Amino acid sequence: MSRLNARQQEAVRYIDGPLLVLAGAGSGKTSVITRKIAYLVEECGIRAAHIAAVTFTNKAAREMKERVGKLIKGSQARGLTVSTFHNLGLNIIRQEHKTLGFKAGFSIFDSEDAKALIRDIVLKEYAEEGDEINDLQMRLSNWKNDLLDPHYVLSHAQDEEEARAARVYELYNRYLRAYNAVDFDDLILLPVKLYREHPEILEKWQQKIRYLLVDEYQDTNMAQYELVQQLVGSHARFTVVGDDDQSIYAWRGARPENLARLMDDFPRLRLIKLEQNYRSTSRILRAANTLIANNPHVFDKALWSEYGLGEEIRVIRTRNEDAEAERVATEIIDQKLKRKADFKDFAVLYRGNHQSRLLEMKLQQYQIPYHLSGGTSFFARHEIKDAMAYLRLLVNPDDDAAFLRIINVPRREIGPATLEKLGQYATQRDISLYRACQELGAEQYLGEKALERLRRFCSWLQDTARRCHEDDAVRTLKQLFTDIDYEDWLHQTSNSPVQAERRMNNIWYLVDSLQRMLEQDKGTADEIGVEDAISRLILRDMMEQREEEDDSDKVHLLTLHASKGLEFPHVFIMGLEEELLPHRNSIETDQIEEERRLMYVGITRAQRTLTLTYAGERKQYGEKIESTPSRFLDELPQDDLIWEGVGPSDPIANKMKGKATMASLMNLLKNE
DNA sequence: TCCTTTCGTATTTTT
């Protein structure tokens, strides 16, 4: 406790009612949460099993668990819940699946699966091309996040387009039910609905979770807000931590106003602000504060630190995006030597993933090691999707999406014609494709040969599922991929033997991860079954996959979004141009404030130095476009900036010897 | 079923 400042201690000690901790960037919010958990257990005598801490990412949950583990003894930590929102929801659904009308072993559709299902529905029901699949998926997701059901949406539809989307929504939900499956949004939505309709079940959960802590509260959506509200009940024993200035996920349903809404819903709410920053120099914080002051605020907040003024913030202008990337690369080499820093002390942040390409080329040229976060996810890979489909089907035979994905992978000579007939039969009997295969009576639809192939597949699958439970699960899974000659299939379908090998290794990595999960808590109360392990895989809760990589000495390349929660001694932010940062779409849709917060997040990642770059012209879609420096540059405290680089082509600004942009001049005039 | 060509699109991303 003595290692916390006065405000932090106050936040830890206040346990009798609802508490909102407004924690600025780098103010030690995770310390507050972890130490509070320890305090609740050790000082207040609350059993760990009655405490739940909720985060948004697996990584955050893992870190929190680790840090709590260091603070309290293992025996006292028993039963403590530290999980993501989605994982908590999954646990609730799993325990109450009967009431919700799901069979054990239900599947979880990831967003790719969901998109494929939507595409199928549009194609099948409307026989139209699917150009608006992404739009539809977004709409459905938003509706689910807002707790709106298809019936409501349909009756309130503003136009025909929306009504059509609502009908897709209804069908989509029906298909999911038929497949005995839920999607990511359902993991939150279904518990909320369940609690609404069954107060006795809610009460049971309230008995279990007597103290709730939520991290990154500004990122909660409507459904998550209600889930929290339900769980804490009238006792309202909770601590939520958040920062409205770091809300950068509104575009996927986050409602930063949930912070302010707490004051209305819980009049007794205690508010504690953490403004002391333990990360950056004063100059960097002044820049952050000045920038974010341009946003309207419900809660005023100003970061400060004791780390001294620090160096000026450099703003570098280059001729074009090529020169920009080159400059960043040479700067890194230069700074590394000057400051005797490691490569891993540097991070380069940018708005869009594509911005990393040029930079990567330059870094390779200069032989600078780098680590790129983002990119194609492990789970987006073909072979992993195939493998996951097999796993899903083993656990949930009704998962038609999984069935269709792998029925002919590898080749089993079961083509579209056979599947269509099987589908007809299944629809007519209102059963899944798998069960249709097993049933007699499909003969009238299908030829003897096709029927035989389907039956053989089914009995093989059934046998594998049985062995999975009775025998050693991991061994059975390994056998599965041998059974189907998957390696052979990969060699047939890959471009090179090397690629095929890499893909097969991905499969074994997946099986390994599963094995590790199963063995992790073997013999303890936390021991999990194959079903749970598969769910965790779908929820991307994989272990320290690239822990070794992270330790290595590499420059970090990441998007501004991906940088949230991280910190680096030396930070570069690239592409400070209108239409890029702020992004064009955000300008058009009047969402500058979120872009500003994004910039704020970027600035506050820096511990010691911050360098901002922009290019005078940039190729966009093949055309050279002259770019305007970002308005955010004008919103920074000009005294803290040093301008460098080739002079702007703007003659007036040129006369200023690059000390200010035209826009900042205008700003000065306006403010006078 | 596979290969070529054309087309269309172009933020941010976790679960």
Next chain:
DNA sequence: TACGAAAGGA
């Protein structure tokens, strides 16, 4: 421009 997806042809 540059990529992936879909469509069309052998």
